[in-house]
Amino acid sequence: MPLVSLRKAGKIYGNGTVALAGLDLDVRTGEFLTLLGPSGCGKSTILRLIAGLDTITSGTLARSLPLDRASIGFVFQDPTLMPWASVFDNVFLGPRLQGLSRRDAAPMVDEVLALVGLGTEAKAFPRELSGGMRMRVSIARALVLRPALLLMDEPFAALDEITRFRLNDDLLALQGELKTTIVFVTHSVYESVYVSRRIAVMAARPGRIAEEIAINAPSPRGKNFRTSTAYAQLCAQTSQALQGATGEV
C-alpha cells in the first residue's frame, strides 16, 4: 500500500486558478520520488496537499500515515529558520511543540545535528551560518522527529553548484541511514536524475503527471555516477520527457 495516494486529484484556488487536474500519483514507502517540472505546474501544491497544509477540490487523497506532529517533515526552498533562535533551538522546535523538555530532546537534537555535520554549531545563530549550513539546519529540523515522509520543496535551488552537489550526496546518505521516504521538488533535470529512484515529470496548466521515469542506477551514488554514461543517458531521457511535457518538442 502506498504511503500517499492521489487519484484524479484536482486543486482550484479561490481566484479560479486551476493548479492541478486529474492527478494520479502514488508515493511508495522508502522511495526517493522527485517531482520535476516547469514553474507553475503545481509541484509545490502537491507537497502542501500531502502535508495537509491545503485541501484538494476534487478527486481523492489517501494517506497511510497519520497527520500528526511526527509523521511528516517539510523543507522549504528557503531554510525558513527562526532567526531569533540558535541552531539547537531551531532543531528543537518539533520536539518542543510535542511537549518534550529541552533536556529530554537534547540527545535527539544533538544526534541529528551530528548527522547533518553541524554538531559543533548548536549555539550559533542562523545569520552566523552560510547558506549551505542553514539548509542543513532546516533538514535537521525536518528529520529530528524521524518522520516517515520528508517533503522537500526545491531545497537547494538557491545554493551554488558545489554546495548543492555536496548536499545531494549528504541527503542520499541520510536517506540510506534513516530509510525516510522523500518527495523532492526540483527544476533541475541533473539533480532529479542524481538523487531519485523515480521521477514524475509534470506538465503545466493544469498541473498533471505527464510521464514517470524509473532511475535504475546503483546506490550509493557519487562522483562516478555523476560522470558516467548511464547518468548522461538518463539525463537526456528525462530532459526529453520534460520537453515533451512542456510542449517544446
Added chain:
Amino acid sequence: MKSSGAIWHTPRLAMRYGPPVVAFLAMLAAWEAYVRLRDVPPYILPAPSLVLETLVADRGILLPALLVTLKTTLSALAAAVLGGVGLAVLFAQWKWVERSFLPFAIVLQVTPIVAIAPLLLIYLEAPAAVLVCAFLVAFFPILANTEQGLASADRNLADLFKLYRATRWQTLVYLRLPAALPYFLGGLRIGGGLALIGAIVAELAAGNAGKGAGLAFRIAEAGYRLNIPRMFAALALISAAGIAIFAALSGLSAYLLGRWHDSAAAPER
C-alpha cells in the same frame, strides 16, 4: 587578540561618536562667544556657562522636578507597554476584537493631547491626569508596531507550525511574539520619547505647583518670573532625560536583537 580588537575598536568608536560630540561642543562655543561678544543680557539669551551655573545653583528645585517628570514618564511608558502589547496580542488572536477596538485607539491617537488634557484634569487629580496623558501618547506606537510585528511572522514558518499541529498559544509564544520583537522595540523607542513629551505637555496644562511639580511647571514658573537661565536649565534637563531614555531603549534593543536581527547585529558571514 584582545589588544588588536581594542585597537580596531577605538578608531571606530571615535568615528561614531566623535563628529556629534565635536559638533555639539562647537555649537556651545559659538553660542557662548555670541553672548559674550554681543553682550546679550541673560533675560534675552543666557550663555551656556550661566545655564550650567544655574543648573548647579537651582538643583534643589530642578532635580526633584526632574524626578517627578521622569517618574510620570516611566510609569506611563510601562503602562503603555502593558496596554499596547496586551491589546496587540488580543488583536492578533481575535480579529473581531481588533475590528471593535482599533477605531477607539485611532481616535485617541489622532486627537491632540493638549485638547484632551483639560478634560482629564476635570475628571482626575492632576498627577493622575498627567500620567494618563503621557500614557495616551506613548500607547499607540507600541500597539501599532507590535500588532504589525505579530502579523509579520514568516509565512513558511507559520505553515511549519501548522504542520506540527502547534496550538494557538504555542504559535504565539514561539513564533509570533519573537517575530514581533524588533517591531515592538521600534515602537518602544518612539513611545519612550512621546511619553516624555506627553508628560511635559500635560504638566503645562495642569500647572501643578508644590511638591508634585514637574519640570514643565518649573519652566512655566521661571517664565513668569523672567528667570530665563532657569528655563534653559530645565530645558537642558528635559533634553538630557529624553536622550537618556532613547539611549537606554536603544541599548535594550541592541541587547535583545544583537545576535540575530539585521538592525542590531554585526555583518553576517
